[in-house]
Amino acid sequence: MISTHPVCSIYTSVCKYFIRGICEKAGVRVRFAPSPTGHLHLGGLRTALYNYLFAKSQNGSFILRIEDTDRSRFVEGAVEKLEDDLKWAGLKPDEGPSAGGSRGPYFQSERLSLYRQKVEELLANGKAYYCFCSDRRLDILRKDALRRREVPKYDNRCRHLSNEEVHSNLEKGSPRCVRFKLTSFSEPYTDLIFGELTHDVSQYEGDFVILKSDGFPTYHLANVVDDHLMEISHVLRGVEWQPSTAKHLLLYKAFQWEPPKYGHLPVLLNENGTKLSKRNEDLSVDALRKNHIDPLALINFLTLCGGGFLKTSASEKVTHLKNLDELVSKFKLDLLNVNNCKVPLERLKEFNRIKLKSLIENEKSLTELVEHTRKLVQDELSQRNLLSTSVSDERIKQILKWSYKRVTTIKDLVSADFVFLWTEPSGESVLKCSSKFFENFDSGEGFSLPRKQLASSLQSSLLIEALVEYICIIIEKDSAVQKSLYSTICQKLYELQFIDNSYSMKDLDFIRHNYQKELHRLLSAARSTSSVIQCRNASESVVSKRNYFGKCRTLFEWSRYYNEYHELEFIARGGFGEVVKVQNKLDAGIYAIKKICLRYCSINGFIRGLSEVQMLAKLNHPNIVSYRAAWLEPLRTVQKLSKKSRKALCEPDKSDSRKSDSKKDTDSSDIVFAESDPSKTEDRNSNDCESNSFSDSAPELSDDHCKNIVVDVDVDDETSTRVQFEDSIRNPSTHECGQDWAILFIQMQLCYQTLRQWLDIRNIQQNSPINIDESLHIFSQIVRGVEFIHSKGIVHHDIKPSNIFISQDGKDVQVGDFGLSCCLLHDACPDTPAINIFSSPNCPVSNTRQRGEIGTKLYAAPEQLNGICHYKSDLYSLGILLFELIYFIHTSMERIEKINDIREHNVLPATIEEDLPSVARLIKLLVNNDLNQRPTASELLKEISSLNEQRNAEEDKVLTIQRLKHELMMKNEDIALLKKQISMLKMETTSGF
Structure with a gap:
């Protein structure tokens, strides 16, 4: 509440008069001084705008200065882009690199001689001094302060060096910088926005650097010198520079200069209250320009982010955007906000629509x-x-x-x-649009989507209009009556908000007519009795599965896959099918799609092959490869296939299969769908597939999902055991209509690198010791993914490096390939120590007619290889994986040998036992043959956290020893110097006699 007391009113008037007097005195000069380190961000443009508005409102000057003293962060072309962005926004500098001016140059890198001259002045009057401390010593000081939970700051050691010591170091050419002598600063200063402030910087920092060892000044010195020489009267900048203001005022005092008036703009926040990051490239001016945001819309939007204008009613609708001259006339410095400001991005969209409307009108x-x-x-x-x-x-x-x-x-x-x-509409686009429309109806409640939302969809409107016009043409022969009937019906639909006003737009007739053609074609196709397409080659010759589907691509006239995606390149092939890199034709996104061919005779038998999709649908976590979509596309051959052709299509494509190679790691599981041995199926009832039940209410597979699994053992060291599912069609001769086929498409996030590839590259490039912190960071992300998998009642059964995916920088890690996974029972709990409670009816490990082991032998837990399903089998695999992350392995044979030593004898290499005892203990805990002794994934995460603390403690000890050794060395140097001085004094005394 604003006070109405007369004294308060007088005080407010005096403050405003005082600020106005300051602005008018000797002319206002403000500057915008960005660093050329990248794109101009939203916050930077806001700072430039407020400086511009303030200067112009006081008939002052707006100066652009480039602060490019940090050459390590300099980006080529950034200055030109920055000037172009300011020009685009209408903020033209009065002085600057391109505009010129009498107080240039306007690049700080061209003013180095000025800074050195001012530094010499400070050195001469004792306000600054040379510092010869090495980077190593400063690093030790910083780490020691952090270890003691203190704010790191310089200890001012070189401030106390004698003139002789300084001179000696200068003669030697020792690396040096120049530091400013901080003094206690408790005098308050007036911030134009925040009011009176006090900050004693000497309590929190040591003497700060003003000239770096490379001869370039720091921001603090260059900023103060430039503002003074360019006669800047007011500094408006972000509030993050507020703590540095005390330093700058001390520098002004040391130079005996009059400082400018400072004002600090509030922080910009995201909608969730976090600070708006400069790394968010979507909010850079360059990105906004590329997205066709109008400059005037952006400028008006920025005036909402910090104040400076009289507030309007929240309910008042904006219908007009103010130009820069209008904004200048209404800007008031004393109306700037103190509170942080959330960036209302929805208002930016609103303002841009207003501008777009004015351009169209x-x-x-x-x-x-x-x-x-x-x-x-x-x-x-x-x-x-x-x-x-x-x-x-x-x-x-x-x-x-x-x-x-x-x-x-x-x-x-x-x-x-x-x-x-x-674009020209296709039959598929018509079907997709109509399906979206009918999805909004339900049998119980009628139309479920608000009609105004439907009316806002032009595509839906045009489709409805096309259908109405198509019906009018069918029922009426007279064209005039057709048009009248069409207009009447559409007018009623418009009033009911089922369509928008596009029905009256003649120039959109071409779209409606194209929709009518596609609707006619779809209806004709539905009536046709010859819609089944023959694939003669498939019925006459023995072909591989890949060639068969290649020749039958004409069957995919209505295929979502071939209509929506471009195949870019083949990625991998296993017994299950193949994985292809694709690009979506509409959104241009790049994805991986797994293609699995299925045969079915009923809906129950068909669903039986969809286990991996059901697993993936449960999982949404940053450390798990993201599942996007899955769909089935039916395929049918009219002619019955010969027995030899059926066998070739059902079995894995031998021409594409890879032989066991201990040097390689397959990137996908080898689940395939194939016919089992005919001798084992003859006695089976041909209607077995019908009798298997599937519950829609439960996400798990049906109980007999793995009832008919046969196992083909592959002894490859890192290749998953091949699992072949018996086909549900037991008696092909009964199907006179031909064989029913479908392809299951699973769309996934595209991952470019497996952990196996990453490890191989790291082991080849053995230039330095393994970064244990990096390895533990990767491992902890894998464990988080496994923890989430277990929390959803799923056991992976095949955790290994080739099923882990990692980004190039090693920061993002994801668990993938759920081909051997199974669902746990509903009442199973990860904290229960019992084994068999986790056995699941749909598990390929425990419920198969085994002819060997399931999983990857080198990584699978002993109980898994013995046919027991338990979630802690995944923890065993994690133990082997952790070993590979922390140990250099040069060959595949060495990997097999070392891992077998761990599996069979619980023995780790001596270097791990000696150098990383805590990690070694954790690995042994994970690969314990007694699964009850292994931790859960949640417990493992706590172990990793504890492990990091132990390693930090060990590192602290090493740093303490290094610090003490360094201090001892410094003391020895001081002692040696004292001895030298004593010797010189003795010599002077002797010569005096």
């Missing part, structure tokens, strides 16, 4: 916008091979007039939601 600007839109459409859609229709000016104008309420920028018009405006 003006004939001159509309013509320019049409040309701009044409170029955008041609450039964007041609790159994606989607542009299939000509684009006329009138058509673009109609679309723009319709779209400004529905889009934020014109770039939205080439997004996936609106790409249909520029």
Whole structure:
């Protein structure tokens, strides 16, 4: 509440008069001084805008200065881009690198002689001194302070060096910097925004550097010298520089200069209250420009992020954007906010729509916008091979007039939601659009989606209009009656908010007519009795599974896969099928798609093959490869296949299979769907597939999912045991219509590198010792993924380096490939020590007719190889994986030998036992043959945290020893210097006699 007391009113008036007097005195000069280290960010543009508005509101000057003294962070071309961004926003500097001026140069790197001159002045009057401390000593000081839970600061050691010591070091050419002598500063200063502030920097910092060893000044010195020489009267900058203001005022005092007035702008926050990061490239000015945000919309939006203007009512709707002259006339410095400001990005979209509307309503600007839109459409859609229709000016104008309420920028018009405006519709797009429409109806409650949301979809509107017009054409022969009937029906639908006003837009007729053609084709196809396509080659000859489906691609006329994706390259093949790298035709995203061929005779038998999809659908975690979608596409051959051809199609493609190689690690499980031995199926009932039940209410597989599994053992050291599922069709001769086939497509996040590949590269490039911290960081992410898997009632059964995926920098790690996974029982709990409670009816480990072991022999736990399913088997595999992360292995044979020593004898290499005893203890705990002794994934994470603390304690001991040795060395140097001085005094005394 604002006080109405007369004294308060007088005080407020005096403050405003005082600030106004300061601004008018000797002219206002402000500066925007960014560093050329990257793109101009939203916060930087806000600072530039407020400096510009303040300067112009006081008839002052706006100066651009480039602070490029930190050469290690300098980005080539950043200065030119920065000036271009300011010009685009309308913030033209009065002085600067391009504008010139009488107080240049405006690059700090061109003013080095000025800074050195000022440093010499401070050295001469005792306000600064040379510092010869090495980087190593400073690092020890910093770590020692952190160990003692103190704020690191310089201990001012070199401040007390004698003139002789300084002179001696200078003669030697010792590396040096110059530090400013801090003094206690408790005098308050007036912040133009925050009011009176006090900050005694000497309590929190040691003497700070003003000239670095490379001859370049630090920000603090260069900032003060430049502001003084350029006669800057006011400094408006981010609040993060507020603690440094005390340093700058001390420097002004040392130089005996009059400081400028300081004001600090509030912090910009995300919607969730966190600080707006400069690393968020989406909020850089360059990104906003590329997304076609209008500069005036952005400038008006920034005025909401810090104040400076009289507040309007929250309910008052903005209909007009103010230009820069209007903003200058209304800007008031004393109205700037103190509180941090959340960035309301939705308002930016609103402002851009307002600007877009004003451009469309003006004939001159509309013509320019049409040309701009044409170029955008041609450039964007041609790159994606989607542009299939000509684009006329009138058509673009109609679309723009319709779209400004529905889009934020014109770039939205080439997004996936609106790409249909520029392309010929296909049968698939018609079906997809109609399915979205009918999904909004339910039998119990009628229409479930708000009608205004439906009406906002132009594609849905056009489809409904096309259908209405199609029906009108069928039932009425007279064209005039057709048009009248069409208009009447559409008008009613519009009033009911089922469609928008696009029905009256003549220039959109071409889309409606194209939809009608596709609707006619779909209806004709549905009526046709010859829709089943023959694939003669598949019925006559023995072909591989891959060649068979290659020749039957004509069967995929309605295929979602072939209509929506471009195949880019083959990734891997196993017994299950293949994995392909693809690109989505609409969003241009890159994904991996796994293709698995299935045969089925009923819905129950068909669903039986979908175990991996059900597993993946449960998992959504940053340390698990993300599942995007899965779908089935039926395939049918009319002619019955010969027995020899069926066998070739059912069995794994031998031409593509890889032989066991101990030097390689397969990147995917070898689950395939194939016919089992015919001799074992003849006695089976041909209707077995019908009798198997599947519960829609439970995400787990049906109880008899693994009932008919046969196992083909592969003794490869790091290849999963091959599991072949018996096909559900037991008596092919009973199916006179032919064999029923389908392809299961599983769309996944594309991972570029497995942990096996990463380890191989690291082991080859053995240039330095293993970074244990990095290895533990990778391992902890894997454990987090496994912990989440277990929390969802899933056992992985095949954790190994080739099923772990890692980014190039080693920071992001994900667990993948759930081909051998199984679901736990509903009442199972990871804390229960019993073994068999975790055995699951759908587990390939415990419920198979075994002819060997399941899993990867080198990594699988002993109980898993013996046919027992337990979630702690995954923990055993993690123990082997941890060993590989912390130990250099040069050959595949060495890996097998070392891992077998761990598995059979619980023996680790001596170097691990000696150098990393705590890690060695953890590995032995994980590979304990008694699974009850192994920790859970949650307990393992705590162990890793404890392990890091132990290693930090050991490192602290080493650092303490190093520090003490260094101090001892320094003391010895001091003693040697004292002895030398004593000897010189003795010599002087002797010569005096």
